[in-house]
Amino acid sequence: MLDLLIKGGEIVDGTGRPRFTGDVGIADGRIVAVGDLSGPAHRSIDASGLLVTPGWVDIHTHYDGQATWDMLLDPSFSSGVTTAILGNCGVGFAPVARGDEGRLIDLMDGVEEIPGGALHAGLEWNWSSFPEYLDVLDSKPRSFDVGCYLPHGPLRLFVLGDKVGSGRKADVDEIERMAGLVDEAMRVGAFGVSSSRTSVHRTVHGDMTPDFEVDREELVALARVVARHRGVMEFAPAGVVGEDPQGIRSEMALFDDIVTETGVDVHMLLLQPNLDPDYWQEQLDWATRINTGGRSRVFGQVSGRSIGALLSFYGTHPFMERPAFRQVKASLPRDEWLAALAESQVKARILRETDTDGSFGAFLNQHWGSCFDLGETADYEPDDSVNVVGLAAAAGTTPQSYVYDMMLQTSRHPRLLLAINNYVGGGLEKLKPMIEHPATVLGASDAGAHVMTICDGSMNSFMLTHWARDRSRGAVIPLEQVVRMMTRDTARSIGILDRGTLEPGMRADLNIIDFENLALGKPTIVDDLPQGASRLLQDVRGYRLTMVNGTITREHDQATGEMPGRLLRHRAPKVEVPKI
Known part of the structure; x- marks a missing residue:
C-alpha cells in the first residue's frame, strides 16, 4: 500500500523533460512510481490543475548559526526548499578554539551581515571540532535537510591563531595540520571546503578575512584532500563584485592551476558587476573547457535577480x-x-x-x-x-x-x-544567458545572510513567478528548465544523487504548487531573531504542499509541525576499480 498517492498533477519532474499530467506514488519516504497509477493508499491528494515538482535544493544559504536554534529555517522553508547547504564563502562556526568564538561571530557579522547580538544569544557553542558541529546539527530534527562545507576562515584561525592577519603564510606543518582537519571533515560528511578571496569580505571591524590572500600551496594542499573525497572547493573569488577587474583574471589562472594539479571540482560565485559586466563570459569559457576535459567539474554560482x-x-x-x-x-x-x-x-x-x-x-x-x-x-x-x-x-x-x-x-x-550587480543596462536581459549557461547553477540566494539588506531567500519562488511566468521585459525561461535548475542541477553539482527528480527510487522530496496563483508579497522587516534582532522576510503564497522524505511539512502555506529533516552528510561516490 502507498503512503501517499498524488493524482492528476501537472508533473514537472526536474529532468527537463516536457511536463505531463500524471500521478506520483510514495511509500517509505521514496517515490515508487510515476505515471497512471491506481491502488490503495493511506492518503490520496487531488493535484488537478497544480504543479508537482521536486523540492528545491539550495546550495548557498549561510544558515550556519540559525540552523542550531531555528528548526523551521525560514525564509527557505516557506519557499519550497527541501535541502540546503551551509558553510559557504569561507565563514562559519567550526572548528573553534575556546576564546575565539567572538572572532567567528565578528567574521560572520561582517561578511554576511547576520547580527552579532543574535549570534551571541543564539549560539550555544557546544562543539569545538567540525565533526562535533555536524553532530550538533545531526542531533536536532528540522523542517528539511541541511549539509555543510568546512569553511576555510575558521579552519585557518583554529590552526594559525593570532598569526592570522599578520601577513605571514602558513608553514609546511600548519598546512599539513589543516589538510588533516579537511580529511577529518570530509570523512564525517563535509561537502568540501569553502574559501573567500575577495577584499569586499571583511570582519565587522573592517579586518580582512582569515582566508584572504592564502597562497597557492595551501589551496592546492586542501584541494587535493577534497578531490580525494570527491568533494567541492567553493570560492568567493577576488574581483567578484568588480572591486578589482584584473584580480578576477588572476583568480582564474590560480583556479586553473588548482584544477589541473588536483582534479578537484570547483564552484565560484559569478556576478555581472557594473565595472566589468562582460567578464563572466571568460570565466564560463574556462569552466566549459574544464568540463569538456572530463576530469573536474566547474560551476559558476549565479543569482536569478539583481544583487544590491x-x-x-x-x-x-x-x-x-x-x-x-x-x-x-x-x-x-x-x-x-x-x-x-x-x-x-x-x-x-x-x-x-x-x-x-x-x-x-x-x-x-x-x-x-x-x-x-x-x-x-x-x-x-x-x-x-x-x-x-x-x-x-x-x-x-x-x-x-x-x-x-x-x-x-x-x-x-x-x-x-x-x-549594484546583475542589472547591466537597467534590466535582467543580460543576466538571462548567464543563468541559462550549462556551466552555471543557481547558488546565490544567501537565504540566511544579509538579513537587513536583501530578501533573496525567496529566490526559488521568484524564479517561478518571474522567469517562468510573469516576465514582461523579455523572454521567459521554460518552466521545465527553471525547475531543473533548482532541483537536479543544484543537487548533482555538489554530488547529491538521491533527490532532485521525480523518478522511481528517488527520495520523496517534492512540492505541489498552485502555479497560476503563486505570489510573493512585499519584503517586510520582522523582529524574530534572538535578542529581538531584525531581518527581512517575504511572504510566499501558493505552495499547496511541501514534502521532505515522504513527510508533509507544509500544507496550504502553513507548517504542519512535522520535522523530518536531518543532517545530510556527503559521501564520496564509489568508483569501480576494473579487474586486471
Whole structure:
C-alpha cells in the first residue's frame, strides 16, 4: 500500500523533460512510481490543475548559526526548499578554539551581515571540532535537510591563531595540520571546503578575512584532500563584485592551476558587476573547457535577480555612516527614529554631510542611477520609469532627498532597490544567458545572510513567478528548465544523487504548487531573531504542499509541525576499480 498517492498533477519532474499530467506514488519516504497509477493508499491528494515538482535544493544559504536554534529555517522553508547547504564563502562556526568564538561571530557579522547580538544569544557553542558541529546539527530534527562545507576562515584561525592577519603564510606543518582537519571533515560528511578571496569580505571591524590572500600551496594542499573525497572547493573569488577587474583574471589562472594539479571540482560565485559586466563570459569559457576535459567539474554560482540592497533606515541605506544619522540611531529607541529623521533640520544636516572615501556609504552614493522603486508588488525587474533619478527630477528634488523621504514612508516594508550587480543596462536581459549557461547553477540566494539588506531567500519562488511566468521585459525561461535548475542541477553539482527528480527510487522530496496563483508579497522587516534582532522576510503564497522524505511539512502555506529533516552528510561516490 502507498503512503501517499498524488493524482492528476501537472508533473514537472526536474529532468527537463516536457511536463505531463500524471500521478506520483510514495511509500517509505521514496517515490515508487510515476505515471497512471491506481491502488490503495493511506492518503490520496487531488493535484488537478497544480504543479508537482521536486523540492528545491539550495546550495548557498549561510544558515550556519540559525540552523542550531531555528528548526523551521525560514525564509527557505516557506519557499519550497527541501535541502540546503551551509558553510559557504569561507565563514562559519567550526572548528573553534575556546576564546575565539567572538572572532567567528565578528567574521560572520561582517561578511554576511547576520547580527552579532543574535549570534551571541543564539549560539550555544557546544562543539569545538567540525565533526562535533555536524553532530550538533545531526542531533536536532528540522523542517528539511541541511549539509555543510568546512569553511576555510575558521579552519585557518583554529590552526594559525593570532598569526592570522599578520601577513605571514602558513608553514609546511600548519598546512599539513589543516589538510588533516579537511580529511577529518570530509570523512564525517563535509561537502568540501569553502574559501573567500575577495577584499569586499571583511570582519565587522573592517579586518580582512582569515582566508584572504592564502597562497597557492595551501589551496592546492586542501584541494587535493577534497578531490580525494570527491568533494567541492567553493570560492568567493577576488574581483567578484568588480572591486578589482584584473584580480578576477588572476583568480582564474590560480583556479586553473588548482584544477589541473588536483582534479578537484570547483564552484565560484559569478556576478555581472557594473565595472566589468562582460567578464563572466571568460570565466564560463574556462569552466566549459574544464568540463569538456572530463576530469573536474566547474560551476559558476549565479543569482536569478539583481544583487544590491533594499534601502531602509532600519537596515542598509546611503546615509547609514553619516554622523548625524548615527547620532539619531545611538540616542533614540528604534521606534522613534523615523519621527526624529522626519524633522527638517535633521534631514538637512544628514544630506549636507559626506561619506568617508572608501566607505560603504560612499559606494552606495555612487549608484543613484541604479536605484529603482519596486512598487507595492515588488517588481524585481523595474524599468527606467521608476528610476529614482527620474522620479526625483519629476518631483523637483535630488535623488538623495527623494530616497530619504521615501525611506521615511517605507522603511518597515523596503521597496527601493539599489541594483549594484546583475542589472547591466537597467534590466535582467543580460543576466538571462548567464543563468541559462550549462556551466552555471543557481547558488546565490544567501537565504540566511544579509538579513537587513536583501530578501533573496525567496529566490526559488521568484524564479517561478518571474522567469517562468510573469516576465514582461523579455523572454521567459521554460518552466521545465527553471525547475531543473533548482532541483537536479543544484543537487548533482555538489554530488547529491538521491533527490532532485521525480523518478522511481528517488527520495520523496517534492512540492505541489498552485502555479497560476503563486505570489510573493512585499519584503517586510520582522523582529524574530534572538535578542529581538531584525531581518527581512517575504511572504510566499501558493505552495499547496511541501514534502521532505515522504513527510508533509507544509500544507496550504502553513507548517504542519512535522520535522523530518536531518543532517545530510556527503559521501564520496564509489568508483569501480576494473579487474586486471
